[in-house]
Amino acid sequence: MTPPIFQLCSQAMAVTELLGAGASLRLYSFGEAPEGVAKPYAVWQVVNGDPENYLAGRPDADNVTLQVDVYGTTGTSVRQVRDAIRDAIELSAYVTRWGGETRDSTTKNYRASFDVDWWVQR
Template sequence: MTPPIFQLCSQAVAVTALLGAGADLRLYSFGEAPEGVAKPYAVWQLINGEPENYLAGRPDADGVTLQVDVYGTTGASVRQVRDAIRDAIELRAHVTRWGGEGRDPTTKNYRASFDVDWIVLR
């Protein structure tokens, strides 16, 4: 039930231009990034899910909701990454919520958030 967000973003030129390419793509799961990572970067995490259920046989898909958060040193860079990720995944998933934008008072990093619903084939 792991959605292919990393695979789709790693194939999107607009995303890799902003977040790096290949194994260096700054898109991290479980909502956490390594300490000291270059900015901008994005994290994603599962926040909800529901397996498909059938009367006959094992289900072949799961529905999941992801939260994606983008962090950076400027509001413009965060919005640019957010939009690039949206464009990379929205033919395979549905953005269901535009979350808040804000700035951390301690680190001064900017943040933008959005949720995505995805049907993941098993």
Template sequence: MYPPIFRAVASAPAATAVLGASPVRFYPFGEAPQDVAHPYAVWRVISGSPENYLAGRPDIDGFGLQVDVYGPDANSVVDAARAVRDAVELRAHVTRWGGQDRDPDTRNYHISFDVDWLTPR
């Protein structure tokens, strides 16, 4: 009932090189500390359901996840987004490249993408 996206990112050397290793700056949505170092990324479940069958219990849960990467400049955000993408892409499928923008208040750059993840039970 919980996708292993954090484990995938935290165990990828390229991702921890960009997002730090102790701790890795990859948080569930709403859990990033107030003064977190940059760049950092957050993720959240935007949809999900078990793979239901007529003859038995589901053996896989499917999740739609959104990943958002933030940082002080475009290059650091692109590098962090690539590292997170590469960490999850062999285990899940990127299904949407989201927008790139800049927050008018914090002036942080931002990139978003979605991932579909099937998690065996």
């Protein structure tokens, strides 16, 4: 039930121009990024999901909800990354919530958040 968010973003030029390319793409799962990572970067995590259950057989798909959070040193940079990720995945998934835009009072980093519903074939 792992959605192909990394694969789609790594193929999108707008995303790779902002977050790097290949294995260096600054898009991390489990909602955590390595300490000291360059900004901007994005993290994602599964926050909800359920299988497409059938009475006569194993499910062939899972519906998962992801939360995507983008962090950066400027509001403009996090909005650019948010929009680039949205554009890269929205033909395969549905944006279901635009989360808040915040600024951490200690680090002064900016954050933009959104949720995505994704049907993942098994």
